[in-house]
Amino acid sequence: MDDPSSPDARGWALWKLPAKVVTVVLAVEAGAMALVVARASVPTLPDVGLAAFLATLSVVHTELATGIERARRRAAETSYFDLSSVWTFAAALLLPPLLAAAVIGVVYLHLWQRVWRPARVPLYRHVYTTATVLLAAGVARGVVQAAGGLPSGPEDVIGVVGVGLAVLLYVLVNTVLVAAAIAFTRDRPASRDLIGRWDDNALEVATICMGALAAVALGSTPGLVALVLPPILVLHRAVLVRQLEEEASTDSKTGLLNAAAWQTEASRTVRRLHRSGGSAAVLILDLDHFKMVNDAYGHLAGDVVLAAVAAELRAGVREPDIVGRFGGEEFVVLLPDLANGAAGQGQMYEVAERVRKRVAALDVAVRTPDGGLTITGVTVSVGAAAVPGDGTTLEQVMKAADVALYAAKRDGRNVVRVAAGGLPIPDIPAPRQAS
Structure with missing residues (x-):
C-alpha cells in the first residue's frame, strides 16, 4: 500500500480518483494555462520590479505566519480558504497576466514548501487550487x-x-x-462542504478587500502597503483561535460534537424553538452489543466502527440537525424545526428509521494483527422524544428519549421506539437481532 505521507503518493493520488474528477481537475488546470498564454505580453521593467516586490511581501507574510498557518491546516484539513489572497488579488489588479501568474506561482510554490507539504496536503489539490486562483485572477483583472x-x-x-x-x-x-471538484469527489455533499461556512466566505472576502486596498496603495503610495501585514497576521491568529475552539468541541474519534458542545448547542436551539412555538425532537442512539466488537477485534477496530457509524449518522440526518457523540457507543441528535403535531412525529420517525437502516447495512473494513477483515452486523437501537410533546427543556426530552431507548433494547434491539408522550407511529418493524 502507498504511504500517503510520501511525496510520490501525494503526487500520484490524482490518478486514483474517479475519471470525472480527473477530467475536471485537468480541464481547469489547462484552462488556467491557456488563459495566461493567451494574454501574455512582454513585461516592462517597472512591472517586473512591482511583481518582485509583491512576491517578496508574500514570502515575508508566509514566513511570519508559517507556524500559525500549519496549525490552521492541521485543524481544518478541508479548508480551501487562504489569506495569501491579499497578494494574489493585488497582483491580478496591478500586473499584466504573465507577471500576475508569476507572482501567484511564487506565492503558492512557497506555501507548498512551508505550509501545505508539511501538513501532508495532496499535491494535486495544491496545483488545482493554484489553477483556480489563476482563473479567478484573470476574471478580476x-x-x-x-x-x-x-x-x-x-x-x-x-x-x-x-x-x-x-x-x-x-x-x-x-x-x-472548488465546489465542482468536491461535488464530483463526494457522494451527496452538503452545501457547507461545497461552499464553506458563512464566516469562511466572509474571511475570504475581507482578505481580498485588503488586497484591493493594497493594490490602490501600491498605485499611489507604495510604502503604505506595509500596513497590510499587521492586520493580516491578526486575522491569521483569529482564524486559528476559532479553529482550535472548534477542535476542543469535537470528538476526536468520530468528528462529531462532543457531549458538552452538543448540549450547549442543542439547549440554545431548544430555547429558541420554545420561544417561537416551534417543534423539535431528540434521538438517542446506542450501538447494540458494541462490547463484543471491542472484545473480538480490539479497541482500534472498535474506533473504526464508531467513525463509520458517525459517518452514516451524518449522512442519514438532515443538514440542520445537530449530531454528537454522547460517550462510549452512544450518539445523540437534535432535529430542529419539525412540523407541528403528527407531521413532526412522522419526520422524527423517518429520520430515526433512515439512520437505523444505514447503520444496519454497514460493512466496516478494518485492519487487525491478523490482516484485513470486514465487520458486519452492526446495529443501533434508537429512542426518540419530541419537543414540546415530551418536555419543554432539553433535559426533559432527553430523559424521555432515554426511556424510549431502553424500550428499544427490551424489544430486541435494532428498532426505533418513541417516547410515551408521542403520537403512535404505525407499522413499526419487527426487531431484528444483531448477528
Whole structure:
C-alpha cells in the first residue's frame, strides 16, 4: 500500500480518483494555462520590479505566519480558504497576466514548501487550487480593465464599482471551481462542504478587500502597503483561535460534537424553538452489543466502527440537525424545526428509521494483527422524544428519549421506539437481532 505521507503518493493520488474528477481537475488546470498564454505580453521593467516586490511581501507574510498557518491546516484539513489572497488579488489588479501568474506561482510554490507539504496536503489539490486562483485572477483583472482600471480618485465611481465587482467575481469563480471538484469527489455533499461556512466566505472576502486596498496603495503610495501585514497576521491568529475552539468541541474519534458542545448547542436551539412555538425532537442512539466488537477485534477496530457509524449518522440526518457523540457507543441528535403535531412525529420517525437502516447495512473494513477483515452486523437501537410533546427543556426530552431507548433494547434491539408522550407511529418493524 502507498504511504500517503510520501511525496510520490501525494503526487500520484490524482490518478486514483474517479475519471470525472480527473477530467475536471485537468480541464481547469489547462484552462488556467491557456488563459495566461493567451494574454501574455512582454513585461516592462517597472512591472517586473512591482511583481518582485509583491512576491517578496508574500514570502515575508508566509514566513511570519508559517507556524500559525500549519496549525490552521492541521485543524481544518478541508479548508480551501487562504489569506495569501491579499497578494494574489493585488497582483491580478496591478500586473499584466504573465507577471500576475508569476507572482501567484511564487506565492503558492512557497506555501507548498512551508505550509501545505508539511501538513501532508495532496499535491494535486495544491496545483488545482493554484489553477483556480489563476482563473479567478484573470476574471478580476478583466473586470477592472473594463471599468477603466483602478480608481483614479474619489470621483471615479465606475472604477470603485469595478474593483468591488472584481472582488465578488474573484470569490465566485474560485468557490464554484472548488465546489465542482468536491461535488464530483463526494457522494451527496452538503452545501457547507461545497461552499464553506458563512464566516469562511466572509474571511475570504475581507482578505481580498485588503488586497484591493493594497493594490490602490501600491498605485499611489507604495510604502503604505506595509500596513497590510499587521492586520493580516491578526486575522491569521483569529482564524486559528476559532479553529482550535472548534477542535476542543469535537470528538476526536468520530468528528462529531462532543457531549458538552452538543448540549450547549442543542439547549440554545431548544430555547429558541420554545420561544417561537416551534417543534423539535431528540434521538438517542446506542450501538447494540458494541462490547463484543471491542472484545473480538480490539479497541482500534472498535474506533473504526464508531467513525463509520458517525459517518452514516451524518449522512442519514438532515443538514440542520445537530449530531454528537454522547460517550462510549452512544450518539445523540437534535432535529430542529419539525412540523407541528403528527407531521413532526412522522419526520422524527423517518429520520430515526433512515439512520437505523444505514447503520444496519454497514460493512466496516478494518485492519487487525491478523490482516484485513470486514465487520458486519452492526446495529443501533434508537429512542426518540419530541419537543414540546415530551418536555419543554432539553433535559426533559432527553430523559424521555432515554426511556424510549431502553424500550428499544427490551424489544430486541435494532428498532426505533418513541417516547410515551408521542403520537403512535404505525407499522413499526419487527426487531431484528444483531448477528
